[in-house]
Amino acid sequence: MLSVLHIALPPLPALMAQLLIGLINGAFYAMLSLGLAVIFGMLGIINFTHGSQYMIGAFCAYLLLKFLGINYWMALIVAPLVVGAFGIVLERLFIRYLYQLDHLYGLLLTFGLALILEGLFRQEWGSSGLPYSIPPTLTGAYNLGFMFLPIYRGWVIVASLIICFGTWFVIERTRLGSYLRAATENPALVQSFGVNVPRMITLTYGFGVALAALAGVLAAPIYQVSPLMGENVIIVVFAVVVIGGMGSILGSILSGFVLGLIEGLTKVFWPEASSTAIFVIMAVVLLVKPAGFFGREFR
Amino acid sequence: MRSALAATSEVRFAARRAAGLVLLAAALGAPFVFYPVFVMKALCFALFASAFNLLIGYVGLASFGHAAFFGWAAYATAFAVKSWGLPPLPGILLGTALAAAMGLVFGWLAIRRQGIYFAMITLALAQMMYFVAVEAKFTGGEDGIQAVPRGRLLGLVDLNDPLAMYYFVLAIFLVGFAILWRTVNSPFGEVLKAIRENEGRAVSLGYRTEHYKLLAFTLSAAISGLAGATKALVFQLASLTDVYFSTSGDVLLMALLGGIGTLFGPTAGAIVMVGMENYLAQFGSWVTVIEGVIFVVCVLTFRRGIVGELARLLPRWFADGHAR
Numbered sequence: 001m002l003s004v005l006h007i008a009l010p011p012l013p014a015l016m017a018q019l020l021i022g023l024i025n026g027a028f029y030a031m032l033s034l035g036l037a038v039i040f041g042m043l044g045i046i047n048f049t050h051g052s053q054y055m056i057g058a059f060c061a062y063l064l065l066k067f068l069g070i071n072y073w074m075a076l077i078v079a080p081l082v083v084g085a086f087g088i089v090l091e092r093l094f095i096r097y098l099y100q101l102d103h104l105y106g107l108l109l110t111f112g113l114a115l116i117l118e119g120l121f122r123q124e125w126g127s128s129g130l131p132y133s134i135p136p137t138l139t140g141a142y143n144l145g146f147m148f149l150p151i152y153r154g155w156v157i158v159a160s161l162i163i164c165f166g167t168w169f170v171i172e173r174t175r176l177g178s179y180l181r182a183a184t185e186n187p188a189l190v191q192s193f194g195v196n197v198p199r200m201i202t203l204t205y206g207f208g209v210a211l212a213a214l215a216g217v218l219a220a221p222i223y224q225v226s227p228l229m230g231e232n233v234i235i236v237v238f239a240v241v242v243i244g245g246m247g248s249i250l251g252s253i254l255s256g257f258v259l260g261l262i263e264g265l266t267k268v269f270w271p272e273a274s275s276t277a278i279f280v281i282m283a284v285v286l287l288v289k290p291a292g293f294f295g296r297e298f299r
Numbered sequence: 300m301r302s303a304l305a306a307t308s309e310v311r312f313a314a315r316r317a318a319g320l321v322l323l324a325a326a327l328g329a330p331f332v333f334y335p336v337f338v339m340k341a342l343c344f345a346l347f348a349s350a351f352n353l354l355i356g357y358v359g360l361a362s363f364g365h366a367a368f369f370g371w372a373a374y375a376t377a378f379a380v381k382s383w384g385l386p387p388l389p390g391i392l393l394g395t396a397l398a399a400a401m402g403l404v405f406g407w408l409a410i411r412r413q414g415i416y417f418a419m420i421t422l423a424l425a426q427m428m429y430f431v432a433v434e435a436k437f438t439g440g441e442d443g444i445q446a447v448p449r450g451r452l453l454g455l456v457d458l459n460d461p462l463a464m465y466y467f468v469l470a471i472f473l474v475g476f477a478i479l480w481r482t483v484n485s486p487f488g489e490v491l492k493a494i495r496e497n498e499g500r501a502v503s504l505g506y507r508t509e510h511y512k513l514l515a516f517t518l519s520a521a522i523s524g525l526a527g528a529t530k531a532l533v534f535q536l537a538s539l540t541d542v543y544f545s546t547s548g549d550v551l552l553m554a555l556l557g558g559i560g561t562l563f564g565p566t567a568g569a570i571v572m573v574g575m576e577n578y579l580a581q582f583g584s585w586v587t588v589i590e591g592v593i594f595v596v597c598v599l600t601f602r603r604g605i606v607g608e609l610a611r612l613l614p615r616w617f618a619d620g621h622a623r
Contacts, residue, residue, distance in 0.1 A: 046415045097599055103415045104361045105598050108555065111548060112594025119587030235544065239423040242416060272434050279427030283408055286420065290411040 015268055016147040022264015023257065024153055024222065027160035030256025031215040032237045034167055037246040039208035041184045042201055045095060045106030051234030052117040053209045057083050057216025058225045059121065062132050072135040072217075079217045080210035087209025091202050099201075114231070121227035129224025156218050163214065164253045171249055180204065239282040244294050251294025326469055335461040336533065341573040342472045343530040348553040348565030349479050350522035355551075356560030357483055358515050359495035363418045363547050364405070364425030365523050368398040370542025371428060372524030377444040377537035378437055387450045387458055391471070391528040398524020399517055401428070406516030410509055422544060429542045443538030447531055464533065471529050475522045480562060482518060491515055523550075552590055555597050558604025567605045 032050060039047045047053075060079035064070035070078060090113060098106050134152045141148040171177040183190040183197050191197040216229075223229055237256075244255030259278050266277040273280075285292065329338045347369055354360045376394035379385040385393065409420045432438045439445070449458035458464045482488050493501045494508050501508050531537045540546065549572065557568025572590075579586045597604065603611060 046419065094595060094599065104418070105602070107361070107363075107415055107418055108551070109595060109598040111551075112591045112598065115548070115587050115591030115594065117591075119584045119591060123584040123588070235422055235426045238419040239426075242412070242419050242423065275430040275433070276427045279423050279430075282420070282423055283427075286408050286411050 013147050018264045018268045019261060020147075020149070020153060020264075022261045022267070024156055024260070025263060026257040026260015027157055028215055028219060028233065028256075029237055029240045029260050030164055030253045031160050031211060031218075032233065033240045033244065033252040033256050034164055034249065035208040035211035035215075036237065036241055037249060037252045038167065038171070038211070039205055040246050042180065042204040043091075043095070043099070043106070044103055045098065045110065046103070046238075047205075047208065048107055048110035048234065049090070049113045049117065050110075050208075050212050050237070051230030051232075052114045053083055053087060053212040053230070054216040054219070054233065055121065055227060055230030056086070056117065057213025058132070058220040058223075058229060059125075059216075059227075060213065061217040061220045062130055062225045065132070072221075075217050076214065080214045083213035083216075084206040084210030088202055088206040090209075091205040095205065096198075096202070114234075118227055118231060125227055127226065127228055129226040129229075132220040132225050134221040152221060156222065159218060160215075163211070167211065168249045168253065236278055239278050243278075243282050243285045243292055245292030248294035255293065330462060330465045335465045337573070337577060339465055339468045339533045340530070341570050342468050343526045343533060344550070344553060344573055345566040345569040346472050346475045346529075347523050347526035348550050348557065348569045349476060349562075350519045350526065351550045352554045352559060352561075352565040353479055353482065353519045353522070354515060355554060356564075357488060357491045357495060358512060360410070360512065360516070361415075361418045361551075362409075362421040362516075362519075363544070363551070364421030364423075365520070365550055366542050366544060366546035367405070367425035367428040368401055368520040368523040369527035369530070369546060369550070370432065370537070370539075371401060372398040372527035373531035373537035373541045374432065374438050374444065376528035377447040377531040380450060380532070381444060381447050382437075386454065387452055387467075387532055390450075391525065391532065394528030394531070395521055395525045398527065399521035402517040402520020402524075403513070405520070406513045410512045410516065422547070425542070425547060426544060429539070429544070432539060432542045438537070438539075441539065443536055444531075445536055447535040447537065449532050449535065458532070468529055468533060471525065475525050476566075478518075479522060482515075483562065487511070487514075549590070552594055552597075554604075556593060556601075556604055558607035558610075559602075561604065561606040561610060564604050564606035571605070 032054060036047055036050055039045060039050075057079050060082055061072065061075035064075050064078060065072070094109060094113070095106065098109060138152040138155050141150045142154065143149075169177075171180060179190060179195055180200065183195065183200055187197045219229070240255050240259050241252065243259065244251045246252065259281065262281065263274055263277050267274040326342075347365070351362065351365050354362055372394035374394075375397040376390045379393050380387065380390040405421065405424050408424065409417050412420055433440065437444075449464060451457050452463070452467055456463050456467070458467060483491075490501065490506055490511050493504075493506070494511060498508055527541060530541070553568035553572050554565045555568070556571060557566065558564025575589070576586060579589065601608070
């Protein structure tokens with residue numbers, strides 16, 4: 001009997017290691033779907049460029065270190081600012097012309113922008129990954145008794161929780177956030193109160209893009225820095241968004257983490273299915289709860 | 300005495316018939332001017348883009364996952380023809396049937412949500428099928444299914460002859476295109492356009508719009524599969540590229556560039572894109588960059604597409620173009 005159990009259940013350290021990987025992936029799903037939700041709430045646009053902006057964030061960290069000697073901690077601040085500013089330029093140059101059109105055009109335009117950015121990076125750096133080493137203060141591992149926790153991975157989980165909670169706090173609990181939420185509901189009315197809504201929209205896009213870039217910097221030492229890292233993750237994040245629905249900030253955070261964990265578990269019990277697990281879950285959720293778990297239906 | 304209106308409509312009809320004959324003559328003569336495989340590729344993608352356009356142009360449903368139908372039909376046909384020794388026609392029909400079945404299931408799931416959610420769901424389902432293709436044994440992983448025999452059509456015509464193959468592909472294209480044309484210009488097609496314009500009103504008129512959307516989705520998937528299955532025989536190859544989401548993006552771009560919701564737009568877009576890829580293949584990733592630029596330019600300034608703009612500029616020629 002016991003031997004049967006041994007076959008069915010993998011050893012605890014292996015299980016915990018996969019769960020940790022799942023949690024890390026989940027942290028990135030959460031940060032990225034959060035940014036998508038923030039942008040969608042304000043602009044009514046699904047930002048297909050989100051994956052590229054995440055990739056550029058990672059590249060930014062890599063290039064800052066390589067050419068300017070700027071370390072990881074500074075990159076955590078500089079990269080989101082640079083990429084966020086770049087996002088603002090994109091919004092002013094292209095995206096703002098689409099607010100009056102069908103949402104579909106926003107998806108098409110940002111898809112085109114993603115193709116341009118990824119093509120350019122692939123042309124310059126090829127498809128293989130570039131290494132970015134873990135900052136010295138975060139190397140090594142804790143022994144938790146039942147497993148070794150690499151310090152950097154622990155840091156990513158903590159950092160992503162701080163970022164997610166911070167974003168939630170700003171949007172749901174501050175005056176600025178209340179303007180944002182009001183402008184999402186009725187931009188004309190908020191504008192009539194003297195709030196500069198177009199500027200708020202621009203800054204929101206910049207903020208969402210900066211979030212993606214921040215996630216990219218956090219990802220750089222874990223996954224290799226590669227032009228393809230964005231396009232691989234963005235479709236999974238879309239599925240996460242369909243499952244969670246974009247109506248709620250906490251909802252997208254929660255679904256990101258939970259789905260990352262489920263994906264990690266699948267890797268333990270049925271490795272071949274791990275890449276499809278989230279999509280299968282999406283299909284099932286569509287059957288039983290078509291609007292998603294925290295969804296409000298948008299057209 | 301005939302009214303002026305009847306006279307113009309007769310002129311219009313004659314002009315359109317003349318245009319149709321010119322196009323048909325061009326299609327029949329094309330392999331003598333261009334490299335046949337190139338024209339066959341253009342025809343396959345033209346059919347694929349036209350099938351895709353049935354959904355986005357006439358029902359208003361933007362699918363980001365049509366590569367799944369195209370690519371999986373290619374796998375099914377390539378496998379059946381190569382491993383089971385099926386003749387070309389049953390092989391293609393098998394691939395088409397698989398795509399139709401997938402379309403039925405995907406459509407059933409995806410039409411539960413609308414707008415951009417629909418796009419994301421189709422994209423995610425297609426990505427799932429991409430990973431299944433990566434993991435499955437029979438697809439040959441990175442190598443794909445290579446050296447697929449073209450076989451003999453009805454046991455008579457050797458399809459290894461480029462011209463025979465070309466006219467076979469042209470016939471398939473014409474059949475697929477005729478089905479799409481008939482669908483759009485039928486009472487069923489009118490209901491689809493009503494759903495595109497105002498789904499709520501169509502519902503209030505008593506139409507079960509989900510049924511119409513599901514049927515249109517399945518038909519679009521089936522014809523996409525027909526195109527993919529044919530492509531597998533043309534190139535004698537089914538590969539991961541065909542199921543990857545970049546192919547879904549390509550077909551979207553073809554429809555957008557040619558003119559979403561116009562009958563001939565997707566064909567025009569496919570010819571331009573296939574031609575461009577052919578000449579730019581040496582520039583590597585720049586092709587992706589250029590595709591992105593075309594996307595951006597089309598969305599910002601050229602939303603009617605080539606045929607849509609022509610229809611606006613030459614109203615007498617394409618008087619009932621359906622450009623939005």
